[in-house]
Amino acid sequence: MTLVKAINNALDIKLNDNKDVVLYGEDVGYEGGVFRVTQGLQQKYGVERVFDSPLAESGIVGTAVGMAVAGMKPVVEMQFSGFAYPAFNQMISHVARMRNRSRGRYTSSMVIRMPYGGGIKALEHHSESMEAIYAHIPGLKVVIPSTPHDAKGLLISAIESEDPVIYMEPKRIYRAVKQEVSEDKFNVEIGKANVVQQGKDVTVVSYGAMMRDTQKALAMAKKAGISVELIDLRTIYPLDVETIAQSIKKTGRIVTVAEAPTSFGIGSEITAIANDEAFLHLEAPPKRVTGFDTIVPLPQGEHHYMPSPEKIYHEIEKTAKF
Amino acid sequence: MFKEYDPLKNKLFNVMDKDGHIVNDKWMPQISDDQTLKAYQQMMFARKADLMTVSYQRQGRIYTYPPNYGQEAIAGGLAQELRENDWVVPAYRELGLWLAKGATLKEVFLYFMGYEDGSRFENATHLLPVSVPIASQLLHATGIGYEVKYHKKDEVVYTFVGDGGTSEGDFHEALNYAAVWKVPVVFVIQNNQYAISFNVKNQTSSQNLAVKSVAYGLKSIQVDGNDFFAMTRVAQEAAKTARENQEPVLIEALTYRKGAHTTSDDPSKYRSKEEEQEWEEKDPMKRLKGYLTGKQLWNDQQEEELDQQYKKEVERQFEEAENYGDYPLEDVFKYQYSEMPDILKKQMYAHQKFLKWKEGQ
Numbered sequence: 168m169t170l171v172k173a174i175n176n177a178l179d180i181k182l183n184d185n186k187d188v189v190l191y192g193e194d195v196g197y198e199g200g201v202f203r204v205t206q207g208l209q210q211k212y213g214v215e216r217v218f219d220s221p222l223a224e225s226g227i228v229g230t231a232v233g234m235a236v237a238g239m240k241p242v243v244e245m246q247f248s249g250f251a252y253p254a255f256n257q258m259i260s261h262v263a264r265m266r267n268r269s270r271g272r273y274t275s276s277m278v279i280r281m282p283y284g285g286g287i288k289a290l291e292h293h294s295e296s297m298e299a300i301y302a303h304i305p306g307l308k309v310v311i312p313s314t315p316h317d318a319k320g321l322l323i324s325a326i327e328s329e330d331p332v333i334y335m336e337p338k339r340i341y342r343a344v345k346q347e348v349s350e351d352k353f354n355v356e357i358g359k360a361n362v363v364q365q366g367k368d369v370t371v372v373s374y375g376a377m378m379r380d381t382q383k384a385l386a387m388a389k390k391a392g393i394s395v396e397l398i399d400l401r402t403i404y405p406l407d408v409e410t411i412a413q414s415i416k417k418t419g420r421i422v423t424v425a426e427a428p429t430s431f432g433i434g435s436e437i438t439a440i441a442n443d444e445a446f447l448h449l450e451a452p453p454k455r456v457t458g459f460d461t462i463v464p465l466p467q468g469e470h471h472y473m474p475s476p477e478k479i480y481h482e483i484e485k486t487a488k489f
Numbered sequence: 490m491f492k493e494y495d496p497l498k499n500k501l502f503n504v505m506d507k508d509g510h511i512v513n514d515k516w517m518p519q520i521s522d523d524q525t526l527k528a529y530q531q532m533m534f535a536r537k538a539d540l541m542t543v544s545y546q547r548q549g550r551i552y553t554y555p556p557n558y559g560q561e562a563i564a565g566g567l568a569q570e571l572r573e574n575d576w577v578v579p580a581y582r583e584l585g586l587w588l589a590k591g592a593t594l595k596e597v598f599l600y601f602m603g604y605e606d607g608s609r610f611e612n613a614t615h616l617l618p619v620s621v622p623i624a625s626q627l628l629h630a631t632g633i634g635y636e637v638k639y640h641k642k643d644e645v646v647y648t649f650v651g652d653g654g655t656s657e658g659d660f661h662e663a664l665n666y667a668a669v670w671k672v673p674v675v676f677v678i679q680n681n682q683y684a685i686s687f688n689v690k691n692q693t694s695s696q697n698l699a700v701k702s703v704a705y706g707l708k709s710i711q712v713d714g715n716d717f718f719a720m721t722r723v724a725q726e727a728a729k730t731a732r733e734n735q736e737p738v739l740i741e742a743l744t745y746r747k748g749a750h751t752t753s754d755d756p757s758k759y760r761s762k763e764e765e766q767e768w769e770e771k772d773p774m775k776r777l778k779g780y781l782t783g784k785q786l787w788n789d790q791q792e793e794e795l796d797q798q799y800k801k802e803v804e805r806q807f808e809e810a811e812n813y814g815d816y817p818l819e820d821v822f823k824y825q826y827s828e829m830p831d832i833l834k835k836q837m838y839a840h841q842k843f844l845k846w847k848e849g850q
């Protein structure tokens with residue numbers, strides 16, 4: 168099953184499970200989304216439950232707030248994460264706040280799906296990785312899967328969650344990764360990172376599409392005799408501090424890999440965790456391998472920006488030998 | 490009615506003149522004398538509470554508050570049509586509607602004293618808390634309208650925005666979505682002439698605000714919002730259209746904010762005494778009182794007695810709110826998520842530890 172198929176399968180299961188689940192956004196209905204993530208669902212569940220919305224992102228998220236307040240479970244799509252900004256006011260001012268504002272009387276329990284990330288040779292606004300912005304908003308949860316299995320389990324958990332969840336889809340690996348995934352319903356818990364590989368020399372933390380490049384770097388590290396413990400975050404907020412801290416305590420070294428800008432990013436947060444939770448165990452300065460604090464270049468310049476497996480390996484090696 | 494008062498004709502709908510005489514018999518709503526009197530008394534209560542809240546603010550006993558003074562007939566008329574399961578999705582200047590929905594004055598006070606607890610609305614159904622970001626709440630109403638239609642419920646969603654809010658993108662998105670989805674939402678513009686200091690004449694080049702609905706395909710009307718009977722009739726027609734035809738409606742209610750934008754604002758800086766006087770003559774309470782006294786349903790002595798009674802009631806609820814007690818630290822954290830994540834627990838415990846240390850100093 169590809170990641171696209173896994174997401175489609177999760178949506179199918181929840182639409183079938185719960186009549187209050189509705190799915191909408193730009194082109195998600197008849198066409199099944201520009202990436203075909205929602206393909207076939209309108210035909211199966213009808214136009215009242217899976218539909219195309221007028222082209223207005225604030226409208227999509229704002230109406231979802233109303234539906235959620237009235238007890239429905241909207242799962243909405245931002246066609247690209249770079250187009251989500253008109254909906255920021257709704258996300259920050261209402262989606263994230265309705266529960267607190269009404270002291271639990273109403274919630275904005277919904278899932279906002281959006282493909283994110285670069286490396287697909289796209290036009291401007293189609294390549295950024297802005298998870299840190301969402302992670303900084305109190306009241307939201309943010310998840311990013313890196314495998315079809317996790318994509319399905321996390322999305323099912325997101326739809327079942329009573330909290331609003333920003334579900335970011337690594338579009339670069341929509342079809343690049345295939346995995347055996349059960350057709351049955353299962354959950355991957357929000358808030359729990361996955362220790363993908365045990366190791367003793369360096370902890371490497373990554374998530375989303377960068378997991379693939381990171382694993383290529385790990386193959387190089389293995390050849391060089393460096394034992395890496397690899398953690399896939401899966402949930403950006405709330406971060407699984409315990410799993411990360413335990414691993415740093417064990418290895419004494421930490422490298423974070425992300426395609427987002429460096430400053431104020433997820434890697435910065437993990438560096439703070441290393442300081443707060445494992446300071447006396449550190450054998451080397453915590454490192455971040457990321458994009459730059461720049462706009463993602465158009466396709467001809469994108470290779471400069473995206474962290475390559477070689478660059479990731481280089482940082483792992485330096486950290487291991489520090 | 491929506492044809493006769495098509496907003497493209499730029500014709501204001503009213504029923505009663507400034508002295509309380511009925512000038513438009515054709516559209517006088519079906520309403521008993523008892524009900525009219527009751528409505529007047531509810532509007533009196535809202536005005537009393539509003540004026541007293543402003544003075545509590547001046548005494549430093551409550552924080553910033555947006556007065557409703559002068560706009561009472563909008564809520565007064567709509568309340569005649571409002572049913573228990575109908576939704577009210579307010580902005581922040583809808584005191585009459587909150588009370589009509591069953592929110593208590595004590596809750597309103599709590600909110601403006603700085604307790605989120607005031608937005609729980611223990612005795613009210615389908616009432617949303619204050620929404621501060623301008624026009625953003627209109628989309629919520631449209632979304633609720635989708636739910637009402639989806640579950641085939643017999644409910645109408647009422648939502649509110651000021652004249653300034655009609656310039657916001659969310660206003661236009663909400664009208665468009667509501668018209669495309671054909672949902673039972675009544676959008677009410679409280680056109681009180683000012684967005685803080687900015688006059689509505691400079692807010693738009695449209696001939697009126699109701700006309701903005703035309704492009705989106707909604708029925709709409711511009712109504713004298715200081716005319717209780719006109720508001721009541723429009724509420725009846727709008728609710729019928731929403732309920733029976735599953736159609737959204739836009740109402741532009743023309744009124745005047747006699748008070749300040751909020752207690753932090755001073756309107757004398759941007760508007761003239763002449764203008765205030767002109768609107769004083771169209772005051773909604775004065776007009777409805779004119780009608781009631783003309784029919785000998787009400788007199789000054791009764792008004793004075795009720796005013797005293799309301800004063801005591803407002804004082805009682807204000808005192809209850811004032812004695813509400815401390816805001817526990819845990820309340821900062823516990824409503825962020827359905828379950829408190831470890832990260833938040835950690836931050837809370839760390840702060841508690843600090844407080845303990847401070848106590849020991």
